[in-house]
Amino acid sequence: MAEATKRRILNFHGIGTPRRALEPGEADFWLREERFLLILDKIANHPDRDRLSITFDDGNTSDLSIAAPALLDRGLRAEFFVLTGRIGETGSLDSDDIRALMQMGMSIGSHGVAHRDWSTLPTIDLQYELTASKATLEEICKITIGSAAIPFGRYNAAVLKALRSAGYSTAYSSDGGSAEPLTYLRPRSSLRHSTTDDALENVVSGRMPPLKRLRRFAGMSARAWL
Ligand SMILES: [Zn+2]
Known part of the structure; x- marks a missing residue:
């Protein structure tokens, strides 16, 4: 299957100002609201819109306060991956918030x-x-x-089996690149504060530089089977 016909899954984390202490290295995964809205516009207006999926990790309150209304405004839907240990804590979704996301079609x-x-x-x-x-x-x-959604994108054969x-x-x-529809393991591209416009364009269009593609294939194969 040609890369351009596969699905591309764009992954976001927090949007706007964090309402909790961030983990080391996490700040780069937070996007300014204006940047986020611009990326959503790009997705909503893209000719391959039907092949683009959107996910959010960590269960930040910005999922409901910023992301979900902006998605609905553009006729988009997304899947939200929640850390259950943080439910109800300051800066994270509570149970009612999670149900509100569902009621919005997420x-x-x-x-x-x-x-x-x-x-x-x-x-x-x-x-x-996994079970709790x-x-x-x-x-x-x-x-x-x-x-x-696998935290930090770090997995191996034991994780997939579990x-x-x-x-x-x-x-x-979080292996980047394109995903075959309906496969068990679905690689996503996480968008960062530092993601350039060129890199964003590659993610949305499903293009990947050849060397990066080779490294990704080798890495995914090793993690899945060794
Ligand atoms: Zn995470």
């Missing part, structure tokens, strides 16, 4: 409990991250939660 998935690197966790802790977050969200949303065992039918990584 989808909800798990990002785990405590934003840990799943690839380094002992099996029992990994299982807890799923159960909490199912209690709040009253629907089956079938998708998860996700399947915990009942997830879709796992989102």
Whole structure:
């Protein structure tokens, strides 16, 4: 399948001013509101709009206060991956917020409990991250939660196996590039404060420089099978 015909999944984190203390290195993943709205306009007006998907990680309050209304204004929908350990904390979504997102036509998935690197966790802790977050969200949303976004994009074969065992039918990584429709593991491109207009254009159009593509393929293959 040609790259241009595949899906591209754009991943966002926080928008605007954070309402909580950020993790080390997190600030670059927050976008100014004007920049975010400009990117949404680009997506909404793109000829391949139907092949572009949008996700949000971490469950920041900006998901509901900024992102969701802006998506609706443009006829767009997105999937929001929530950290259940932060639900109700200052700066993070609470249960009512999560239900409000659903009522606006948005989808909800798990990002785990405590934003840990799943690839380094002992099996029992990994299982807890996957099953406890799923159960909490199912209690709040009253629907089956079938998708998860892997924190920091760090995974290996054990993580993918544990996700399947915990009942997830879709796992989102951060490997960049394009995604085959309906595959289990779906690579996303995370947009950062430092993402240039050229890099943004490559993400939206599904273009990837050849060397980057080769590295990505090698990395994904190693993580999935070794
Ligand atoms: Zn995250």
